[in-house]
Amino acid sequence: MSTDSGTDAEVQDLFRTTARRFFEAKAPLDWLAVRADEPQTRQADFLWHELVDLGWTGITFPEEVGGAGLRFSDQVFLFEELGRALYPGPYFSNFALAAACIETDSHLVEELISGEKTFTLAWAEPGGDRLIDGDAAILCRAEPADDDWQLFGTKVAVPDAALVTSAVVLAEGPKGAGLYVIELSGHGVTVSPQEGIDGTRREYEVNLEGVRATMLATPAQTPVLLAETSRRARLAVTFEALGVAERVLADIVKFANSREQFGKPIGAFQAVSGPLADCFVAIQLARALAEWGVLAFERGDPAADIAIAAAKASACEAASKTVEQAIQVSGAIGFTWEYHLHRFLRRSIWLESFEGTSTNLRAKVAAGILDSRISIETVELLDNDDAAKFRAEVREWISQNLKGAGTGLDLIGSLESYEQTKQLWRAAMRDTGNLVAHWPVEYGGKGLSDVYTAIFREEAIKAHPRVSHGDCGVDLVAPLLMRYGTAAQRDRFLEPIRLESEIWTQGFSEPNAGSDLAALQTRAVKDGDNWILNGNKIWATYAPVADWIFVLARTDPEAKRHRGISCFLVDAKSPGIEIRPIRDISGDSEFGEIFFTDVQVPDTNMLGGVNEGWGVAVMTLAHERVIESYEDIGELGFVFDRLLDGYRLVEGWDPDGGGSGSAAENSLTRDRLARLWSQLQAVRLVQYRCVLALEHSDTPPSESEIVKLVWSEIAQEVAKLAVELFASGTTNRGPGFDNSQYWRWNYLVARSLTIYAGTSEIIKSVVAERVLGLPRSR
Structure with missing residues (x-):
């Protein structure tokens, strides 16, 4: 997770590995099943002293008081392992709840680190909202008593109160609400268990009748400490939820691989593998938001609260989704008491309800993203100094050079107008060299990493979404020429690709070979110094205006399906080629069908060698999903921002209330906006992580x-919401929203997004088989 140094990552990996081994050895699930049902008392330390010996009680405290002097981002991985192991001890109550409050008292910190004392936080009261930094009335009161204080009142939902020695209590004093420390074994304290769903994390009612207390924080300090505690608690819950989800998904995948029905493992059935792939996707998105949330928290980012709220909502829903699906897949076994899944289900529900439900947190997210005064950065926080400087320079350049090209909502249904605007923009951008910044210098690039190209394209597409800032030639053909091409091929094609004086299209799909690319039937037969090409390709993007075609053809019909395929670079003007535009449901004709009849292709235009095309194709498709997503996600971000602009302009809307519809309608709409925005930020972060990974490997990471699966489905939901709100023309208010035609066009075009470059169903099958390790569907 760390973006600062390899050392940070090593520390975090060490914590994760050590914690996992510790809990697997000391707290296996059969041990947990016994301990979780025992009465909880302070004598039941649940391995606490061993955690002290490992140094886990001092991770974030300064070295001068006996701590390790590390950061909260180092500690969150322990919370993740707590969730994975369902550890029933009071680590959460000490370090997610009490630690931030006692940090100003070095004596208490030393006692906590040594294990002499343990703490929880008592803030909620009967009938209150139970949010740590909420605005519920505080009835518990603090009264002066000699040089100390006495507390009177009742606190509820106090985690681990029977397991710890002390509590930090929120109470109303003569000058306002403050924080006070009490001994839970002291006179006047009664601790009673409350009914709850999770036996591994119990809550208690604590009655205080004149108990002696020491003030820990004044009324002026208390709101700051509670806000800090709320953020830490939500992040701790977020990572615990990830631990729950990861553990349960791993367990149910093992079950699906071993459990047989109808003569084969149940994981081979798409009815099982598809939903488990969905769980994996949800977990990956939640992890991206979680890592962003803790990074924003540590950097004091103004949007940290929004990031944390989005992360917790996403992680808790991923955990609940995964556990519920695991119970479904395991059938009647999963519904038994002795099987462990119900314990994870109980923990996931507790995590969901603690410090704000997902619905309530999305309301917080919606309020934040609709407040145009708040600047929210996600992947920008991952930029190093050089990348941040580059991003700023790109933004300044765009503001000065790419004016007057329209809003991007005005180029509809016209490939000609698209190409005209594209060429105007390209002429300006080409001179910067940033379109191919990731190319080696010897080929006309800048020798920078893919990150810089990603930054440039994302920023540029914010200014004009319909102009794709990379095409088949730049993004797919050129990298393959650099890797597999001959010197002559590189000399012939790379410079025109860089200058974009020649447009490329991709000839992969066929009428009977779409997702099943290995079934292609287009033939290439050797004839002297040429290959004779016969067959047809379909769904070739920009084929109607293409100069060259990157073609896969079968050169050995006797070979196995994935063998006997070769790649060719084919002049689209060659005799025997016919290109027929395909008009899609939006009215556009960006696709084309290509017919090859005895087309002569020089042997020198074969790329990668005879029968070596499958490896080239696999690399192409893998990079297509990563690299071309630059523009796709950037355009989606543009469209979503315009959707927010439009929603702000809906008649009667204001930051504190509803809009032109009923309160319920506006609440549902804002929930949809917050969910879609969170998913969009998550996939941006995952994409950025993939780009970083490609700097060190030709193979994209599993994420x-x-x-492509995620952004395409988000785009369809965004388009659907936008057309519901704006397509009628009744909300055309303000720049960019005087054209309801755009929103109707965008909705129609979006239907293709989950089909091209790999259908969602096929990608889920790939995730299930190659990432999760489930059997291949038959």
Whole structure:
């Protein structure tokens, strides 16, 4: 998770590995099943002293008081392992709840680190909202008593109160609400268990009748400490939920691989593998938001609260989704008491309800993203100094050079107008060299990493979404020429690709070979120094205006399906080629069908060698999902921002209330906005992580499989919401919203997004088989 140094990542990996081994050895699930049902008392330390010996009680405290001097981002991985192990001890109550409050008292910190004392936080009261930094009335009162204080009142939902020695209590004093420390074994304290769903994390009612207390924080300090505690608690819950989800998904995948029905493992059935792939996707998105949330928290980012709220909502829903699906897949076994899944289900419900439900947190997210005064950055926080400087320079350049090209909502249904605007923009951008910044210098690039190209394209597309800032030539053909091409091929094609004086299209799909690319039937037969090409390709993007075609053809019909395929670079003007535009449901004709009849292709235009095309194709498709997502996600971000602009302009809307519809309608709409925005930020983060990974490997990471799947489904939901709100023309208010035609066009075009470059169903099958390790569907 760390973006600062390898050392940070090593520390975090060490914590994760050590914690997992510790809990697997000391707290296996059969041990947990016994301990979780025992009465909880302070004598039941649940391995506490061993955690002290490991140094886990001092991770974030300064070295001068005996701590390790590390950061909260180092500690969150322990919370993740707590969730994975369902650890029933009071680590959460000490370090997610009490630690921030006692940090100002070095003596208490030393006692906590040594294990002499343990703490929880008592803030909620009967009938209150139970949010740590909420605005519920505080009835518990603090009265002066000699040089100390006495507390009177009742606190509820106090985690682990029977397991710890002390509590930090929120109470109303003569000058306002403050924080006070009490001994839970002291005179006047009564601790009673409350009914709850999770036996591994119990809550208690604590009655206080004149109990002696020491003030820990004044009324002026208390709101700051409670806000800090709320953020830490939500992040701790977020990572615990990830631990729950990851553990349960791993367990149910093992079950699905071993459990047989109808003569084969149940994981081979798409009815099982598809939903488990969905769980994997949900977990990856939640992890991206979680890592963003803790990074924003540690950097004091103004949007940290929004990031944390989005992360907790996403992680808790991923945990609940995964456990519920695991119970479904395991059938009657999963419904038994002795099987462990119900314990994870109980923990996931507790996590969901603690410190704000997902619905309530999305309301917080919606309020934040609709407040145009708040600047929210996600992947920008991952930029190093050089990348941040580059991003700023790109933004300044765009503001000065790409004016007057329209809003991007005005180029509809016209490939000609698209190409005209594209060429105007390209002429300006080409001179910067940033379109191919990731190319080696010897080929006309800048020798920078893919990150810089990603930054440039994302920023540029914010200014004009319909102009794709990379095409088949730049993004797919050129990298393959650099890797597989001959010197002559590179000399012939790379410079025109860089200058974009020649347009490329991709000839992969066929009428009977779409997702099943290995079934292609287009033939290439050797004839002297040429290959004779016969067959047809379909769904070739920009084929009607293409100069060259990157073609896969079968050169050995006797070979196995994935063998006997070769790649060719084919002049689209060659005799025997016919290109027929395909008009899609939006009215556009960006696709084309290509017919090859005895087309002569020089042997020198074969790329990668005879029968070596499958490896080239696999690399192409893998990079297509990562690299071309630059523009796709950027355009989606543009469209979503315009959707927010439009919603702000809906008659009667204001930041504190509803809009032109009923309160319920506006609440549902804002929930949809917050969910879609969170998913969009998550896939941006996953995409950025994939780009970083490609700097060190030609093979995209496993997360790359989900990028296209996720952004395409988000785009369809965004388009659907936008057309509901704006397509009628009744809300045309303000720049960019005087054209309801755009929103109707965008909705129609979006239907293709989950089909091209790999259908969602096929990608889920790939995730299930290659990432999760489930059997291949038959």
